[in-house]
Amino acid sequence: MTTLTALPPVRGKLTPDAPLAPLVWFKSGGTAQWLFEPKDLADLQDFLAGLAPEVPVMALGLGSNLIVRDGGVPGVVVRLGKAFAKVEKVDETTLNCGGGASGILVSSTARDSGIAGLEFLRSIPGTVGGFVRMNGGAYGREVKDVLIDCDVVIRSGEIATLPLSELGYTYRHSDLVDGCVVVAARFRGHPGEPAAIQAEMDRISAAREASQPLRSKTGGSTFKNPDGGKAWELVDKAGCRGLTLGGAQVSEKHTNFLINTGEATSAEIEALGEEVRRRVKEQSGVELQWEIQRVGRS
Known part of the structure; x- marks a missing residue:
């Protein structure tokens, strides 16, 4: 792929012609023209603000619901790392979750915090950024049922907090524009007993294991x-x-x-x-x- 010129400086990691197959579940596909793994939120904002507007930007989570075509992805693929993977309890029923946090981490933190209603996130094989964008769901529930709002970095580098009502959620779809990156989200459940929450998570895991080719x-x-x-x-x-x-x-x-x-x-x-x-x-x-x-x- 042709190398882009005059990319903004970064403090994280910027890799040219980065193979994407190892990063997606199908283990197939081409390279990213550039793969950017920002060090923190400010690094992501500064990079997008300084990037030429015509350069396409795509966020990549765990790569579970994705086919990367063999010719690769032009522009910049953004992958959020550990700095974006924190999950914290806000109050008795609310978690603040980084865009790079997995559904497993979110549901486990909810269990440890005595917050029920987020167990289904255990079965979504992706990150917060991915399933907020896609209105991910499983076992009769969807992200729209538990989301309060989310923080996105838009293409200009500015950050915006969007409430649920502005996301235009339908089945596996949101109105989030291309090029924006979901960096955090707030989810609300309801009070529950950790043992009962774990039992529900175990039930969901067993059902998935029995019915889906998870080891393929x-x-x-x-x-x-x-x-x-x-x-x-x-x-x-x-x-x-x-x-x-x-x-x-x-x-x-x-x-x-x-x-x-x-x-x-x-x-x-x-x-x-x-x-x-x-x-x-x-x-x-x-x-x-x-x-x-x-x-x-x-």
Whole structure:
């Protein structure tokens, strides 16, 4: 990829032509033109403020719900590290969570703080920044059910606090603009007993382990559930269970998951997804919508 010129100085880490495959669950895809891991909030703000406005910016969390195409991602990919991974109790029912904190850390801190209602975040394989942007959800609950507000650094480097009402949440979607980075969020639960909270987290973990191919190179749920239906049932009825294309496969265990069986390219994974969509449309008339984000150049 062509190197960008005149990038602003940083105090964190800025890596050119950085391989993204090791950072995403599918373990496939190309490089980031630049990968920026800011040292702290001020480092991120200063960098974005000094970056030419035409340079694209994309935030990367744990890379669970993502296909990075083989041609790589132009511009700057921002990855939040430890400085953005703190989770703190604000009051009896509220946590302040950094954008780089995992769902596991958020739910565990909630348990230790006697805050119930956030257990489902244990099962979302991502960071706060990612699931706030995507209105992540599982087991009947979504981020919109527990979010108070979030802090985002916008493309100009300014920070803004956006209440839930301004995020335009729908199913696996928000109105957050491209290029902004979610750096913190406040979640509210309700008082609970740590033992009961842990029991619910254990129940959710066991259910996921039993039904999902968690030990495979996968990207999580591939397609959004259509109104009144389940994506996996439609995929199954279309005869796609175990379907392969190159190194990519529809999971035998859960048909709404695609798997990299070894050395699959991102092009193979995406093409398999499109073939599944085609077969489902032909069989049931339903046009499945991607839930997994697909980014970069083919």
